[in-house]
Amino acid sequence: MIPEPLKKFIVPAAVGLPVLVGIILTFLHGDMGYTLPNINSAYGEEIDSLYRIIMYTVGFVFFLVEGLLVYFVIEYRERPGRKVIYTHGSQKAELIWTIVPGLYLIWLGVYQISSWERIREKFPKASEGRELVQVFPQQYAWDFRHPGENGAFGDEDDWNEPVLKVPVNQNILLKMSSKDVIHSFFLPFARVKMDVLPGMQTRAWFKLDRIPCWDPKKNQAVLLTEPEFKSKRIAMKGFALKDKVRDTTGVRDFYYEPVPGAKVKVAADGKLEDFDPDQARIDYIFHHMDVACAELCGMNHYTMRAFCEVYPQDLYQKLVADKAEEIDGADKWKTIWDKVYAKFNVIDE
Amino acid sequence: MSQEHHDDDGRGGHIHQEPTSFFWKYVLSIDHKMIGKQYLFTAMFFLLFGGMMALMMRWQIAYPSQPVPVLGALLKPLAAEQLEAKYPDAKTRPKPAKNTIFTADTLKDGKVVIQGGAIAPEGYTKLVTMHGSMMIFFVIIPILVGAFGNFLIPLHIGARDVAFPILNALSYWLFFIASVLILGAFFLEAGTAAAGWTSYPPLSALSEMDPASSSGGAIWVLSLFFIGFSSIVTGVNFLATIVTMRAPGMTWTRLPLVTWSQFITAVFQTLATPVLAAALMMLFMDQVAGTNFFIPAGIHTTADEPLSRAGGGHPLLWQHVFWFYSHPAVYILILPGMGIASDLLSTFARKPIFGYKAMVASMCGIMFLGFVVWGHHMFLSGIGAGMGKFFMTTTMLIALPSAIKVFNWLATMYGGSLSWRSPGLWAYSFIAMFTIGGLSGIFMAATPVDIPMHDTYYIVAHFHYVVFGGTLMAVFGGLTFWFPKFFGRMMSEFWAKVHWAFTFVAFNLTFFPMHLLGEGGHMRRIGSAVEKYEFLQPLQGMNVFITHAAILLGFSQLIFLANFFYSMFYGPKAEANPWRSNTLEWTTASPVPYHNYDRIPIVQHGPYEYNAAPETTGSDWQPQDRQTNAAKKG
Numbered sequence: 006m007i008p009e010p011l012k013k014f015i016v017p018a019a020v021g022l023p024v025l026v027g028i029i030l031t032f033l034h035g036d037m038g039y040t041l042p043n044i045n046s047a048y049g050e051e052i053d054s055l056y057r058i059i060m061y062t063v064g065f066v067f068f069l070v071e072g073l074l075v076y077f078v079i080e081y082r083e084r085p086g087r088k089v090i091y092t093h094g095s096q097k098a099e100l101i102w103t104i105v106p107g108l109y110l111i112w113l114g115v116y117q118i119s120s121w122e123r124i125r126e127k128f129p130k131a132s133e134g135r136e137l138v139q140v141f142p143q144q145y146a147w148d149f150r151h152p153g154e155n156g157a158f159g160d161e162d163d164w165n166e167p168v169l170k171v172p173v174n175q176n177i178l179l180k181m182s183s184k185d186v187i188h189s190f191f192l193p194f195a196r197v198k199m200d201v202l203p204g205m206q207t208r209a210w211f212k213l214d215r216i217p218c219w220d221p222k223k224n225q226a227v228l229l230t231e232p233e234f235k236s237k238r239i240a241m242k243g244f245a246l247k248d249k250v251r252d253t254t255g256v257r258d259f260y261y262e263p264v265p266g267a268k269v270k271v272a273a274d275g276k277l278e279d280f281d282p283d284q285a286r287i288d289y290i291f292h293h294m295d296v297a298c299a300e301l302c303g304m305n306h307y308t309m310r311a312f313c314e315v316y317p318q319d320l321y322q323k324l325v326a327d328k329a330e331e332i333d334g335a336d337k338w339k340t341i342w343d344k345v346y347a348k349f350n351v352i353d354e
Numbered sequence: 355m356s357q358e359h360h361d362d363d364g365r366g367g368h369i370h371q372e373p374t375s376f377f378w379k380y381v382l383s384i385d386h387k388m389i390g391k392q393y394l395f396t397a398m399f400f401l402l403f404g405g406m407m408a409l410m411m412r413w414q415i416a417y418p419s420q421p422v423p424v425l426g427a428l429l430k431p432l433a434a435e436q437l438e439a440k441y442p443d444a445k446t447r448p449k450p451a452k453n454t455i456f457t458a459d460t461l462k463d464g465k466v467v468i469q470g471g472a473i474a475p476e477g478y479t480k481l482v483t484m485h486g487s488m489m490i491f492f493v494i495i496p497i498l499v500g501a502f503g504n505f506l507i508p509l510h511i512g513a514r515d516v517a518f519p520i521l522n523a524l525s526y527w528l529f530f531i532a533s534v535l536i537l538g539a540f541f542l543e544a545g546t547a548a549a550g551w552t553s554y555p556p557l558s559a560l561s562e563m564d565p566a567s568s569s570g571g572a573i574w575v576l577s578l579f580f581i582g583f584s585s586i587v588t589g590v591n592f593l594a595t596i597v598t599m600r601a602p603g604m605t606w607t608r609l610p611l612v613t614w615s616q617f618i619t620a621v622f623q624t625l626a627t628p629v630l631a632a633a634l635m636m637l638f639m640d641q642v643a644g645t646n647f648f649i650p651a652g653i654h655t656t657a658d659e660p661l662s663r664a665g666g667g668h669p670l671l672w673q674h675v676f677w678f679y680s681h682p683a684v685y686i687l688i689l690p691g692m693g694i695a696s697d698l699l700s701t702f703a704r705k706p707i708f709g710y711k712a713m714v715a716s717m718c719g720i721m722f723l724g725f726v727v728w729g730h731h732m733f734l735s736g737i738g739a740g741m742g743k744f745f746m747t748t749t750m751l752i753a754l755p756s757a758i759k760v761f762n763w764l765a766t767m768y769g770g771s772l773s774w775r776s777p778g779l780w781a782y783s784f785i786a787m788f789t790i791g792g793l794s795g796i797f798m799a800a801t802p803v804d805i806p807m808h809d810t811y812y813i814v815a816h817f818h819y820v821v822f823g824g825t826l827m828a829v830f831g832g833l834t835f836w837f838p839k840f841f842g843r844m845m846s847e848f849w850a851k852v853h854w855a856f857t858f859v860a861f862n863l864t865f866f867p868m869h870l871l872g873e874g875g876h877m878r879r880i881g882s883a884v885e886k887y888e889f890l891q892p893l894q895g896m897n898v899f900i901t902h903a904a905i906l907l908g909f910s911q912l913i914f915l916a917n918f919f920y921s922m923f924y925g926p927k928a929e930a931n932p933w934r935s936n937t938l939e940w941t942t943a944s945p946v947p948y949h950n951y952d953r954i955p956i957v958q959h960g961p962y963e964y965n966a967a968p969e970t971t972g973s974d975w976q977p978q979d980r981q982t983n984a985a986k987k988g
Contacts, residue, residue, distance in 0.1 A: 041806075041875050041889070052802045059800060063793045070760060070789050077767040078782055081703075082774060089965040089974070090769030094709035094762075102761040103712075103754065110750040113800060118743060120802040125739035144563065144656050184654050186557040187669055189734070189809060193875035193889055196806045200735045202669050203556060204650020207736045226888070255418040255884040256894040295889045299809040301550045301879040303557060303564055304453075304476035310886045337658055345652030 016079050024072035031064030042228055045195040046214035047176065051120045052196045058116075062109065128210050129176035130354065131156075135210075136177050137352065138169065141342055142201050143184035144303045147296060147311035150338050154329055158350035159343050164328035165336065169296055169313040171213065172321035173231050178210045182346050184337070189300035192313060194228075200300055206349045216315045218289035219246075224260055226292055231317050235275055237288040241320075243269030243280065244290050261290045275319050369514070372948035384519040386504045387946055389526050391840065393500030396533060397493050402911075404488035407481045409908050410455075411881065414473035414481075416894075416901035418882040419457075426456055426471020433458040433470070453545045453565055455480055478881030479548040480566070484536075486551030487574065490687065491581050492536065494821060496529060497829055498690035499588055499623070503616045505840065507592060509939035509946065510613045512601025512955045512979075517594035521587055528584035535577035539570045547574035550879055552680070555648035555672050559640040562655045568641045575638045582627045582634065589623030592616055601938070603957030608978065610937050610961040611713060615693025618717045622682040622689075622724065630679035633672060640667070648672045673735055677728040684817070685724045688788075689717060691825035692759060694832040695784040697961075699763055701835075701935045702778030703770030704974050706962035709762040716755035716762075723752040733804050742801055749799040756792050760785060771965075771974075776850035777933070780831025783858055787823025791816055794869065809879075812872025818865045830857070830914065837921065838928030842945035845925060849917040856910035863903035867896050934975045937961045941977050955979035 007015070043049040081087070129135040139150040139158060149169045153162030171177045181190060181201040190209060191198045194217075199209040215228040218239060229237070245264050248257040263269065269280035271287060280287065293312035302309065316324060343350065373379045383389060406425075413422050421427065431451040432440065436459065441447035450458070455477035460468035473481070504522065508515050516522050539546040544566040549558035553574070561568040596617045600609075609617075636647040644663065651665030700707045707713060729737060729745030763785045772778060794816040798804045807813065830853070837845050874893045877883060884894045931940040942951055956979060963976040976982055 041873075048802075052805060055800060056797065056803045056806075059797055059803065063796055067789065067793050070764065071786055073764055074767070074782065074786055074789075077764070077770075078772055078774075081767065081770050081772045083704075083771045087771040089704050089771050091705065091965045091967075092708065092769075093706050093962075094712065094765075098761075098765060099709055099712050099758070103758055106757045107754050110753055110796075113796070114747055114750045117800050117802055118746075121742060121746070122739065124802060124805065125742065143654075185656070186560075186563050187554050191809075191875075191877065193806070198734055198805050198808060202650075202736050203653050204665070204668065205670075205736060253417050253420050254894055254898050255882065256891055257884070257888075259888060259891075295887050297875075297877055297887060299877045300554070301479065301482075301557070304479055304548065306479065307475065307880045307882050308886055337654075341652075341654050341658065341660075345654075 016076065020072050020076040020079070024068045027068040028065055031068070032061060034060060034064075042194050042215075043196060044213050044215040044228055045197065045211045046174070047210065047212040048120065048124050049196045049211075051123070055117055055120060059113070124210075128178055128208060128354065131352070133176060136171055136175050138171070138177060138179050139338075139342070139349070140169075140179050140181035140190055140201060141184060141338065142181070142188040142190070142298065142302075142309070143337075144186065145298075145305045145309040147190075147298075147309070148338070149311075150342075151325070151328070152352075154325060157352070159347070162329060163338070164325075164331065165338055167311060168293070169311060170321070170324060171313065171315055172318050173213055173216055173234075173315050174318065175321075176210060176212050179208060180349060181207050181209070182342075182349060184341060186302050187300050188298050188302045188309070191297040191299035192294070193297065194294050198299055206346070213315050216317065217292045217294045217313075219261055219292040221261060221287065221290055224258070226294075227289065229289070234272075234317050237273075238286060239272045240280065240287045240290045241270045241272050241277060242291075243267045246292075272317075272320060275317075277320070277323070369949040382523060384515075384523045385948060386508050386515050386519065386522060387840075387948075389522050390501045390503075390505035392526050393496045393504060393529065394840075396530065397496040397501060398915075400488050400492040400496075400533070402915075404485050404493060405908050405911065407485040407488070409904060410473055411478060411481045411485065412901040412904045414478055414881040415883075416898040418885055419472045421469045421471035422456070422473060426469075430456040430470040431458045433461055435461045435464065452543065453480075455545070473881060475882065476548065479550075479564075479879070480546045480570075482879050482881075483547050483550050483553075483574075487547075487578070488536065489821075490551060490683065491578060492533060494687050494825055494829075495581075495585065495683075498825065499585070499592075499616070499619060499686065500526065500529065502612070502690060502694065502829075502832055502836075503588070503592060503619070505836070506612055506939065507595055507616055508599070509839070509942075509950060510610050510937055510961075511596060511599060511604055512938050512951065512957065513595065513599040514950050514954075516591050517599055518591050521591055525584045525587040525591065528580045528587070532577045532580035532584065535573055535580065539573040539577075542566070542569050542573065544569045547571040552676065553637065553672075555637060555640060555669055556650075556653060559637060559648055560653075560661070561641075562661060572638060572641045575634045575641065579631060579634050579638075582631050585623045586627045586631075589620040589627070592620035593624060596620070601954050601957055604978075605957075607710070607714075608957055608960045610693070611696035611707065611710070612690070612693040612937075614714055614717060615689040615691075615696075618721045619686050619689045621721055622686050626679045626682035626725070629675060630683075633675035633679070636675075637672065670732075670736060673732050674728070677731045678725075681728040681731065682724045684820075685720055687821055688825055689720065691784065691828035692717070692788075694828040695763070695781050695788075697935075697937065698777050698781035698828075698831050698835055699766050699785075700962045700964060701933055702773040702775065702781060703767055704773075704964045705766055705770040706960070706964060706966075707762070708765035708768075709758075710960065710962065712758055713762055716758045719755040720752065723748055723755070727752055730799060730804075733801050734808050746799060746801045750796075753792065753796055753799065756788075760789050760792070776845075776847060776854055777831045777835040779851065779854050780827050780834070783854070784824055784828045784831065787819055787827060787861070790866075791819030791821075791824055794819065806875065807872055809877055810872040811868040811876045811878055814878050815865050815868035815872060818868070823861060823865070827857075830854070833918070835933065836939075837918075837925075838932055838944040839939055839946050841922045841925075842928055842943075843921055843923075843925035844928045844932060845921040846917050849913055853910060853913040853917065856913065857907065860903050860907035860910055864900055864907050867900050871896060871900075931977075934973075936963060936975055936977050938978050941979055958982070 141148045150165040155162045183201045183203040188201045195211045244261040248259045271280045293314045296311040298309035431454045434450045457470045457472045457474045459466045459470040547570045557563045639645040646667040649667045653661045727748045730749040928944040958981045965974045968974045
């Protein structure tokens with residue numbers, strides 16, 4: 006069936022073809038599978054691109070090594086007449102496979118240092134335009150405080166919410182300390198993660214270039230750029246997020262329902278207006294993305310989720326102005342943070 | 355009746371008589387082989403126990419709030435109404451259990467409306483803590499060092515026992531005490547520690563933050579303290595043994611790589627474990643004595659009450675001191691496995707190990723670098739970015755020795771005569787799986803990529819590939835290979851292959867998808883994440899798949915257990931050297947007699963002289979104590 010001269014290619018082909026397919030799939034992986042959306046325009050693409058570079062190089066080595074291993078196990082299997090190559094080694098081979106990986110690792114180390122510096126050292130200054138937010142996690146909730154219009158913390162101007170509300174296309178600088186144990190602020194769509202410890206301050210920064218919204222026709226989340234947001238009619242208030250458990254695996258189907266009796270406010274052409282169902286449509290519903298706690302912080306660690314809402318710049322300014330008119334009562338920011346972490350209220354950068 | 359023998363080397367040693375009473379032979383034995391078996395059986399118990407906890411965790415992730423099959427019904431606590439029915443007298447009625455691992459039934463009007471026996475939310479954190487702690491400290495380290503190290507080192511170097519046999523027995527009994535403690539914690543009112551095996555304070559130090567911290571958490575600390583001392587004692591013992599008790603002719607370049615790996619591991623154990631002891635002492639004092647090593651000022655409870663503690667400590671101090679030990683610990687978890695894989699590979703490829711000196715140099719490189727990489731566990735902890743750069747550099751560098759080893763193993767296979775008998779299959783699998791685990795480490799070493807990967811399932815996938823796919827596969831291979839020496843019989847080759855096939859497939863089906871979970875942002879140490887997080891909903895299907903694969907993986911181990919214990923009593927009797935292997939233990943009988951060697955062997959060449967000159971010598975193997983001109987002297 007198979008000509009004799011070709012038989013010696015069976016094993017190499019049987020091993021080599023999957024290896025080739027594997028290498029090709031590795032290069033395609035960035036566009037398939039379980040990759041998260043990436044909406045951090047400050048350095049999100051740097052992280053993902055570094056990940057892809059490592060994936061391609063490491064993936065190539067992986068398929069090469071595993072392919073050779075499987076090939077050797079089959080080709081050099083024990084059988085009568087098998088002659089073994091007796092050797093204790095080769096200095097030349099040792100030098101090659103020490104120097105080549107060594108150079109790769111050194112190159113990789115040097116290549117990514119500037120990214121690391123940008124993410125962890127070069128925080129946005131006030132002169133570059135930034136939104137400062139203090140983050141105060143506890144078992145098992147998050148709270149976020151903004152400095153208000155005067156830009157200073159620890160006064161009547163501040164406003165806080167358990168939802169992280171930030172403007173789109175603006176540097177956001179988080180200054181974080183914990184009330185009790187170590188937590189970890191994780192914003193998956195922005196590739197932001199940083200532990201939050203009691204007794205010290207940690208910082209993280211990012212810039213988001215899209216706004217999470219909900220498509221009620223397809224019943225799924227979408228990410229809109231600011232111009233896309235402005236060109237659509239977005240329901241900002243009057244809908245509530247619900248979920249329905251699908252089966253015993255706990256997986257949920259999310260959907261929005263109008264809140265009975267509530268006025269629906271729609272953002273259209275940069276303005277907020279009341280919604281009249283007879284006159285106009287709703288394209289999307291204002292949505293959020295998940296903020297997770299990524300450090301085991303106690304029994305109910307799994308419940309420690311918050312939401313992050315991203316606003317177009319003009320609506321965000323309106324939000325800040327509205328917040329200035331609210332009167333905040335005594336809360337843990339005043340009773341705890343301003344006493345324990347008073348020094349972190351000083352903005353010196 | 356005592357027998358006096360004198361060794362040929364004129365050392366004037368004598369052979370001790372084997373004890374005859376059950377107690378001195380099997381319980382308080384000072385024989386390294388019996389101590390090795392004691393470690394092995396205790397660790398195998400914990401392998402089952404820890405594995406069961408992993409399956410319970412996987413059940414909770416895939417089917418949150420569903421009763422765990424069989425175990426749930428057996429182990430669920432009684433609800434208040436059920437306690438009233440069972441104990442009518444209020445004076446003798448026990449209180450409803452709190453902080454349990456399983457949920458109780460929910461009753462309405464005397465009828466069960468929600469079945470109990472699911473994993474309680476607080477139970478998950480206990481399971482994940484105990485699974486990790488047990489697997490690292492009570493399974494892998496005891497099997498690699500306590501079982502294989504104890505059993506093989508004296509045999510490999512041609513000695514009759516370790517340097518300090520009574521200290522060796524103490525080492526095991528310290529481990530036993532630690533085992534009793536860690537199991538005892540399950541019976542405490544607040545239950546076991548629940549802060550992860552890394553036990554970060556303030557969570558692990560304050561019972562205001564986790565109810566078990568000053569009870570179950572303190573017991574956890576004590577248990578690890580005992581096991582740490584067991585480790586240090588063994589490390590000192592092995593260093594002294596390997597340095598001073600090698601047989602004539604057993605130079606450093608003729609040592610089997612198993613023994614070299616145990617030597618490097620012993621350096622880690624001796625130098626790094628005392629640092630863990632210091633960390634544990636400080637944590638214990640914070641837990642029970644009100645000190646503040648790791649407690650900063652100003653902490654408040656959930657009820658917004660300030661803790662009545664002065665504070666002044668720092669949580670990062672724990673992380674530095676803990677990881678200074680625990681990073682070398684992960685090399686303790688892999689190095690002996692690498693040594694076993696090397697010996698198995700050479701035997702079953704019928705070829706010398708390619709690049710023996712490079713293999714030893716790589717292990718020495720791991721030894722030195724292993725002490726300066728600990729900060730890569732803390733890239734996102736709040737350490738400065740400059741420190742991050744330092745640890746990134748050292749972490750990148752430490753990938754190199756492991757890569758060199760993989761290439762040397764591959765080159766050993768090239769041109770060999772590769773047996774497909776089960777120890778060989780395990781050795782090839784070790785190389786394949788360790789490669790995956792090692793390569794995934796490069797992603798995390800690149801600090802910007804570590805930002806999304808840290809504390810996700812990517813990390814879980816990485817370390818399970820190196821510890822299960824690497825070390826545990828080497829352990830299975832080693833147990834099958836050295837079974838004749840341990841017990842004088844052979845394991846069933848057929849069932850060993852069946853076990854290998856099921857384990858290899860189920861292991862990859864379980865852990866490879868975890869890389870994809872990590873890419874998707876799925877956090878670790880989190881049960882029922884699907885109940886809360888919208889972005890994790892698309893990943894739940896994969897979670898369910900992993901759970902099914904894990905159940906297959908767990909039950910596949912029953913094949914190994916059945917084969918192991920049946921063969922111990924009823925397996926075919928083994929000859930002295932069924933594998934035609936070169937190292938010294940194969941020159942003595944199976945099972946190994948009490949005194950190891952009738953005469954201390956005189957070593958002539960290295961341990962990997964397979965097919966040196968088969969035409970001249972007439973065989974493809976050369977025991978280390980056989981003089982031959984054809985073999986490389988080493």
